[in-house]
Amino acid sequence: MTEKDPLVRFGISMPQSLIEQFDKLIAMQGYDNRSEAIRDLTRKALLASSAMQPDETVAGTIVMVYDHHASDLPITLTELQHGYHHEIISTMHIHLNHQQCLEILVVRGKVRQLRELQQRIQVLKGVSYAELSVTHVDEQHDWHAHDHSH
CATH class of the missing domain: 1.10.1220 (Arc Repressor Mutant)
Structure with a gap:
């Protein structure tokens, strides 16, 4: 508005x-x-991701809480995040207690890709929470289309 x-x-x-x-x-x-x-x-x-079209370009966060003692979960999460390195802009990792970690992924990309990443995180054994929150719809351009040659 x-x-x-x-x-x-x-x-x-x-x-x-x-x-x-x-x-x-x-x-x-x-x-x-x-x-x-x-x-x-x-x-x-x-702005709810469920109300958006799959091909909309957005920015937002994926917040997750997980048990870092769960078998190979930190390694699995790292490998998964590397597979989405174009969509993940930044990460923050917080140790909540001896067992639980809170991780925040700042993401930007197509809603379809971000939902897929959130769902792949959510189903991992040891992840107790994973939520995608969309905070911005990029109506101006497709950020993937820019050439960033240096």
Whole structure:
């Protein structure tokens, strides 16, 4: 939405108890009104990877939690990530405790490829969590098409 987009009014019907919970939530989050909160919820829903076309070029993160003592899992994850080196921009590795690690992959590429990577991580034995979150849709260009000769 740009500043020039006209605002359209519409009505929403909700049970009283739901709207009371919603009002409490948005007040805690610092929203001035329901419209701002609903606009943000709508933007978030539109950026859900499940709502996107497989060939859209996006940027985002894959967050995972895993047991680094699981048999060969760190090696398997490293090999898997090397297979997606064009899509992985950066990684961060955090030791949560003696057994668990949190790893964040900053990714950019086609939704199809990023979903595939997330799903391949999720099914590995020892991975307790793996989530793809899309934060940007690149509508300007296809970043793979650029020649980066030096």
